Amino acid sequence: MGEPASERAGVPGSERAVYISMDEKYFAKKIEQKWQKKWADSRAFEASMESNKPKFYQLEMLPYPSGNLHMGHVRNYSAGDVVAWYKRLKGFNVLHPIGWDSFGQPAEDAAIKRGVNPREWTEANIDTMQGQLQRLGISYDWSRQMAAHRPDYYKFDQWFFLKMFEMGLAYKKKTQVNWCETDQATLSNEQASGGLCWRCGNPVTKKDLEQWFLKTTSYTDQLLDDMAAIEAGWPQNVIKRQRDWIGRSEGAFVDFKISMPTGQLDKAAAGAPNTVRIFTTRIDTIYGANAIVVSAEHPVVTSRHASLPADVNAKIAEIVAESLKPRDREEEVEKDGIDTGLKAINPFSGEALPVWVGNYVMMDYGTGAVMSVPAHDERDWEFAKKFHLPIRQVISEPHMEHEHHTMQALALDHAFTDHGVLVHSDYWNGKKSETAKKEMTEYAQKHGFGEVATTYRLRDWGISRQRFWGSPIPIVYCDNCGIVPEKYENLPVQLPDSIEITGTGESPLARVSEFVNTACPNCDGPARRETDTMDTFVDSSWYYYRYTDPQNADAAVDPAAAAYWTPVDQYIGGDDHAVMHLIYARFWTKVMRDLGIVKFDEPFKRLLTQGMVVGETFFDDSTGKRKYFMPADVKVERDEKGKIISATASDGTPLKHSIERMSKSKGNGVDPDEMVEIYGADASRIFVMFAAPIENELVWNEAGIEGAVRFLQRVWRQVYRWRDALSAHADRTTPSAQSGDHPPFSKEGSQAARDLRRKTHQTIKRIDESLETLQFNTPVAALMELSNAIGDLEADPATATEDEVFAVREAIESLALMLAPFAPHAAEEIYSVVTGSDDGMVANEARFPEFNPDLAKSDEIEIPVQVNGKLRSRLMASPDASNEHLTEMALADEKVTQYTDGKQIVKTIVVPGRLVNIVVR
RNA sequence: GCACGCGUGGCCAAAACGGCAAAGGCGCCGGUCUUAGAAACCGGAUAUUGAAGGUUCGAAUCCUUCCGCGUGUACCA
Numbered sequence: 001m002g003e004p005a006s007e008r009a010g011v012p013g014s015e016r017a018v019y020i021s022m023d024e025k026y027f028a029k030k031i032e033q034k035w036q037k038k039w040a041d042s043r044a045f046e047a048s049m050e051s052n053k054p055k056f057y058q059l060e061m062l063p064y065p066s067g068n069l070h071m072g073h074v075r076n077y078s079a080g081d082v083v084a085w086y087k088r089l090k091g092f093n094v095l096h097p098i099g100w101d102s103f104g105q106p107a108e109d110a111a112i113k114r115g116v117n118p119r120e121w122t123e124a125n126i127d128t129m130q131g132q133l134q135r136l137g138i139s140y141d142w143s144r145q146m147a148a149h150r151p152d153y154y155k156f157d158q159w160f161f162l163k164m165f166e167m168g169l170a171y172k173k174k175t176q177v178n179w180c181e182t183d184q185a186t187l188s189n190e191q192a193s194g195g196l197c198w199r200c201g202n203p204v205t206k207k208d209l210e211q212w213f214l215k216t217t218s219y220t221d222q223l224l225d226d227m228a229a230i231e232a233g234w235p236q237n238v239i240k241r242q243r244d245w246i247g248r249s250e251g252a253f254v255d256f257k258i259s260m261p262t263g264q265l266d267k268a269a270a271g272a273p274n275t276v277r278i279f280t281t282r283i284d285t286i287y288g289a290n291a292i293v294v295s296a297e298h299p300v301v302t303s304r305h306a307s308l309p310a311d312v313n314a315k316i317a318e319i320v321a322e323s324l325k326p327r328d329r330e331e332e333v334e335k336d337g338i339d340t341g342l343k344a345i346n347p348f349s350g351e352a353l354p355v356w357v358g359n360y361v362m363m364d365y366g367t368g369a370v371m372s373v374p375a376h377d378e379r380d381w382e383f384a385k386k387f388h389l390p391i392r393q394v395i396s397e398p399h400m401e402h403e404h405h406t407m408q409a410l411a412l413d414h415a416f417t418d419h420g421v422l423v424h425s426d427y428w429n430g431k432k433s434e435t436a437k438k439e440m441t442e443y444a445q446k447h448g449f450g451e452v453a454t455t456y457r458l459r460d461w462g463i464s465r466q467r468f469w470g471s472p473i474p475i476v477y478c479d480n481c482g483i484v485p486e487k488y489e490n491l492p493v494q495l496p497d498s499i500e501i502t503g504t505g506e507s508p509l510a511r512v513s514e515f516v517n518t519a520c521p522n523c524d525g526p527a528r529r530e531t532d533t534m535d536t537f538v539d540s541s542w543y544y545y546r547y548t549d550p551q552n553a554d555a556a557v558d559p560a561a562a563a564y565w566t567p568v569d570q571y572i573g574g575d576d577h578a579v580m581h582l583i584y585a586r587f588w589t590k591v592m593r594d595l596g597i598v599k600f601d602e603p604f605k606r607l608l609t610q611g612m613v614v615g616e617t618f619f620d621d622s623t624g625k626r627k628y629f630m631p632a633d634v635k636v637e638r639d640e641k642g643k644i645i646s647a648t649a650s651d652g653t654p655l656k657h658s659i660e661r662m663s664k665s666k667g668n669g670v671d672p673d674e675m676v677e678i679y680g681a682d683a684s685r686i687f688v689m690f691a692a693p694i695e696n697e698l699v700w701n702e703a704g705i706e707g708a709v710r711f712l713q714r715v716w717r718q719v720y721r722w723r724d725a726l727s728a729h730a731d732r733t734t735p736s737a738q739s740g741d742h743p744p745f746s747k748e749g750s751q752a753a754r755d756l757r758r759k760t761h762q763t764i765k766r767i768d769e770s771l772e773t774l775q776f777n778t779p780v781a782a783l784m785e786l787s788n789a790i791g792d793l794e795a796d797p798a799t800a801t802e803d804e805v806f807a808v809r810e811a812i813e814s815l816a817l818m819l820a821p822f823a824p825h826a827a828e829e830i831y832s833v834v835t836g837s838d839d840g841m842v843a844n845e846a847r848f849p850e851f852n853p854d855l856a857k858s859d860e861i862e863i864p865v866q867v868n869g870k871l872r873s874r875l876m877a878s879p880d881a882s883n884e885h886l887t888e889m890a891l892a893d894e895k896v897t898q899y900t901d902g903k904q905i906v907k908t909i910v911v912p913g914r915l916v917n918i919v920v921r
Numbered sequence: 922g923c924a925c926g927c928g929u930g931g932c933c934a935a936a937a938c939g940g941c942a943a944a945g946g947c948g949c950c951g952g953u954c955u956u957a958g959a960a961a962c963c964g965g966a967u968a969u970u971g972a973a974g975g976u977u978c979g980a981a982u983c984c985u986u987c988c989g990c991g992u993g994u995a996c997c998a
Binding site: 918 | 994
């Protein structure tokens with residue numbers, strides 16, 4: 001690559017007879033610095049509620065301040081800025097804020113590894129990244145920045161927690177966490193992957209810990225049903241994933257009575273349940289049940305521990321122990337279980353079924369017990385095969401309706417899980433599954449051993465983290481009063497300024513006595529604080545409300561500010577947050593609605609999920625752990641398609657390669673700062689938007705970025721070439737590319753000028769439509785085409801006709817305005833030259849150019865003529881020529897008659913304005 | 922396994938409702954300039970739209986099957 005533009009920056013432009021002087025060459029850095037300063041000085045992007053324009057809230061997902069921006073951020077924020085600029089130019093009062101998800105583990109890890117202060121580390125990172133974003137020229141309202149780790153923000157995490165505590169939405173419960181005995185630390189699932197502690201390498205166990213939960217499940221139906229209101233504005237796959245995640249499943253509960261095997265007394269503890277309730281979605285298969293299978297933790301077995309045979313108890317203990325081991329997601333667990341000796345009576349058939357403990361039944365879903373119907377459920381099939389349990393088919397193919405229902409069906413070689421017709425099912429023989437489900441549930445209900453039931457996959461949200469760098473949970477434990485919420489006036493419960501974080505032990509806060517020891521808010525006696533902190537998803541559940549009222553010390557947000565700006569009109573972010581963050585944020589909004597803070601159900605009207613930015617990685621995993629190599633240190637062989645054949649390290653070690661999410665540690669990261677330094681912010685942003693559709697994965701390939709630079713340079717050159725001719729017309733009071741202010745072309749007006757105006761207006765239409773539908777790559781292509789069209793006009797600026805100058809002016813001014821969302825600095829500069837005002841588009845209330853259909857229309861169009869679908873000729877016709885006229889012209893055409901002579905014309909198809917097709921035989 | 926999505930020149934990609942000879946960029950080739958190269962500029966070539974069937978006057982677009990790739994998810998009863 002050649003001499004970087006930046007090194008040439010700073011050359012002063014020569015004074016010319018134009019209102020705004022212009023360098024002959026495009027100096028990215030000079031222009032970018034100029035406009036970044038102007039925008040900051042004029043507070044161009046600071047939003048205010050004092051406006052008579054309609055509001056538009058453009059939001060991008062809250063970044064974690066890791067220290068450096070990566071290309072995924074650049075992609076996300078460039079896209080957001082396209083929307084923000086577009087809406088601004090469309091006359092909206094735009095709110096476009098940014099902030100920091102600044103609580104979380106990396107800061108704590110840095111503290112452990114390098115002994116730095118997490119607060120200082122975090123603040124320094126925020127500084128760095130803010131600078132990077134500013135150099136990219138993203139049009140944020142910096143005055144509204146929030147950062148989760150600052151007490152003025154997390155105060156309200158705590159406020160919300162207390163409110164939820166009052167509402168019964170926050171509660172404490174014992175649950176299992178990954179636990180490293182050696183380090184005495186809880187671990188997230190990722191940190192415990194493979195069953196080994198990521199820090200010390202010792203096996204991880206599970207441990208029961210008291211944890212705080214937020215009752216997301218009390219909003220399950222709303223979370224599910226309210227999606228109907230936002231469905232149109234959200235990607236289908238996100239909607240689907242949320243539905244799956246919530247996992248509503250409709251079926252029935254059925255109670256089975258427990259009896260001990262013949263000859264044995266029931267030695268169960270007093271109060272041991274004598275029924276087992278199962279959940280099933282297929283009650284129609286109940287005559288095929290061969291066993292009841294319960295989870296190892298099910299009360300029906302735990303309460304009978306004393307009476308169960310020793311080998312049964314041993315096996316149950318083994319299953320429990322096995323289930324406590326963390327395992328890889330991919331690993332398939334073999335079915336295991338044991339017959340407890342208990343019997344359960346099928347309330348439909350009266351049959352006594354064995355009660356098994358099975359490792360595939362989960363205690364925390366449904367009732368922790370299932371009826372095993374091997375003929376019609378794959379898991380039960382597998383279980384029955386392994387333990388040689390009987391398999392009885394009770395559902396037959398649908399066409400068997402009214403046939404011989406009692407006949408033994410064909411021997412099955414796999415579970416038949418479809419709906420069908422009941423057989424071997426007594427009274428219900430011959431009925432369809434759907435009918436039987438309904439009737440059997442009603443029957444169970446009527447006879448008191450069952451009911452209609454709906455279960456969900458969604459669990460409550462565990463927010464406790466045994467960590468330092470998070471928002472303290474505002475709860476106090478008092479020997480006299482028990483669990484006591486902190487008083488509102490005592491918020492925020494502040495993190496201690498500096499503590500030693502070693503990475504071992506329980507929550508680091510537990511060792512800070514000034515923090516732990518406190519007075520009970522209730523009785524003022526000695527008490528201890530909760531030392532767990534909140535999940536950082538808490539912070540990101542409501543930050544977008546804080547932006548609307550960021551300085552408020554008394555409330556999370558003023559309802560009036562929230563009412564003005566929210567809900568968010570357009571949200572843009574990574575696909576990876578499709579489920580968790582977006583469910584939590586939706587939940588939080590519903591809680592805020594119930595608190596009367598907002599009046600709507602859903603926080604994000606429209607959502608766009610962008611694809612990841614990925615790059616090639618090279619690594620050696622022969623040691624079991626991946627060691628990454630920088631691409632510069634790798635010798636790569638490629639085939640003619642560019643696919644990698646082999647890669648070797650400089651010392652000759654053969655390396656594996658892959659395409660992975662960009663990151664510094666993997667050596668495939670691109671530093672946005674470096675890119676901005678070399679190519680400029682505008683070119684970088686254009687390239688990132690142009691390279692691939694926003695929702696696709698973007699495989700990083702830097703080669704293309706020079707095309708973006710060339711495009712900007714070409715536009716610049718065109719503006720420079722025409723600057724004198726344009727400036728002579730730059731004295732209008734209202735700068736505008738609107739078309740109505742120029743009379744229609746005189747008959748003598750050149751065809752070239754007419755063509756350019758047509759291209760301009762066609763481009764306006766295209767770009768407008770693309771931006772409305774959130775396509776960012778095609779508008780860039782359209783701008784390139786428009787710029788090519790300007791270049792195609794051969795007229796000399798000095799001698800051009802008035803029509804031609806007007807057409808060029810309209811094209812360039814439109815181009816500048818439409819370029820603003822992608823390359824705002826260059827666009828502002830060009831706009832200044834064209835309009836003679838150096839105050840910027842915002843101050844000038846610049847508007848997106850308006851499309852004029854009359855100008856976009858060609859006066860004559862070419863109509864292809866096909867014979868039997870094959871192109872044979874073309875006609876020139878007016879765009880509104882009648883079908884009859886076109887048909888006549890086509891049939892008279894010589895090239896057409898060659899193919900139609902002597903044949904019978906079967907029919908003629910005319911697509912108005914498009915083509916004529918003559919079908920002959 | 923299940924669900925969803927995608928296959929268009931060497932590469933990234935565009936083409937309302939099925940309707941012209943399938944955009945744009947990168948790369949490539951040639952030219953101008955230059956001692957030469959690079960950059961820049963100008964010009965040019967390059968596609969039976971993954972495969973096979975089907976529907977239709979007409980298919981990149983709709984349907985079926987297959988092949989390849991990607992994403993999500995998994996004992997959820």
